[in-house]
Amino acid sequence: MIKIKTAEELALMRESALIVSKTLGELAKEVKPGVTTLKLDKIAEDCIRDHDAIPGFLGLYDFPNTLCMSPNAQVVHGIPNNKPLEEGDIISIDCGAIKNGFYGDHAYTFEVGEVSQDIKDLLRVTKESLYKGIEQFRMGKRVGDVGYAIQQYAENHGYGVVRELVGHGLGRKMHEDPEMPNYGKRGKGKKFKNGMTVAIEPMINQGTRRIKQLKDGWTILTADGKPSAHFEHDVALIDGEPKLLSTFDYIYEALGISSNEEDPYRF
Numbered sequence: 001m002i003k004i005k006t007a008e009e010l011a012l013m014r015e016s017a018l019i020v021s022k023t024l025g026e027l028a029k030e031v032k033p034g035v036t037t038l039k040l041d042k043i044a045e046d047c048i049r050d051h052d053a054i055p056g057f058l059g060l061y062d063f064p065n066t067l068c069m070s071p072n073a074q075v076v077h078g079i080p081n082n083k084p085l086e087e088g089d090i091i092s093i094d095c096g097a098i099k100n101g102f103y104g105d106h107a108y109t110f111e112v113g114e115v116s117q118d119i120k121d122l123l124r125v126t127k128e129s130l131y132k133g134i135e136q137f138r139m140g141k142r143v144g145d146v147g148y149a150i151q152q153y154a155e156n157h158g159y160g161v162v163r164e165l166v167g168h169g170l171g172r173k174m175h176e177d178p179e180m181p182n183y184g185k186r187g188k189g190k191k192f193k194n195g196m197t198v199a200i201e202p203m204i205n206q207g208t209r210r211i212k213q214l215k216d217g218w219t220i221l222t223a224d225g226k227p228s229a230h231f232e233h234d235v236a237l238i239d240g241e242p243k244l245l246s247t248f249d250y251i252y253e254a255l256g257i258s259s260n261e262e263d264p265y266r267f
């Protein structure tokens with residue numbers, strides 16, 4: 001069942017989302033060659049707790065850490081470890097936090113040092129596909145419209161769209177209805193209504209869309225070993241339009257990037 005949020009609940013969800021946004025901004029300062037994903041995990045946990053919030057993933061379905069840390073060919077759900085990141089890597093960081101009983105949950109794929117142009121293209125197109133999806137999250141549209149927009153955009157660039165993992169409704173639970181696949185058919189699926197809140201999160205592979213899972217029971221990686229990118233925003237439907245609960249502003253501030261990509265969707 002889809003849970004419609006009141007204006008008060010949307011304000012609380014905005015608060016939860018911004019804690020995650022600020023945490024990703026702190027991590028943006030620390031992602032560089034030599035740092036371990038476990039060290040970044042500790043920084044994130046401290047940052048979340050400093051905001052009187054609780055790490056959203058820690059213990060959820062028995063996940064062992066604060067962050068999902070998925071380098072290079074890992075798609076999502078990677079577990080932090082003591083292996084240092086290397087120049088030219090990418091690292092997808094997915095972060096969740098709970099405050100006032102509501103979840104924030106979003107993700108960003110960072111470059112480690114200088115990365116190759118084909119990797120930069122993968123990150124750019126994946127992030128652009130996220131906004132193609134967000135643009136469709138409006139009154140009168142349906143779940144399939146978001147998935148279709150993401151899928152078409154990514155596949156037109158020759159990339160693989162992961163099917164087995166999807167976006168989702170977000171609220172007092174981390175995973176609420178509806179499921180938000182990154183593929184689909186126009187005009188199909190559940191209809192969007194004001195007060196809906198979702199996490200839209202394309203997972204886009206440079207090569208095949210096929211994935212496999214490590215024996216740790218968590219880590220998802222590409223079947224062909226090519227890199228994968230993951231960008232996620234928390235979005236509310238307000239007055240018929242998509243409004244971002246989350247922001248990448250803190251990341252861009254840390255990295256010295258100027259961007260107006262979020263301007264049409266400010267909360």
Ligand code: MG
Nearest residue numbers: 094105106107
């Ligand atoms: Mg996430």
Ligand code: MG
Nearest residue numbers: 105199201232
């Ligand atoms: Mg999510």
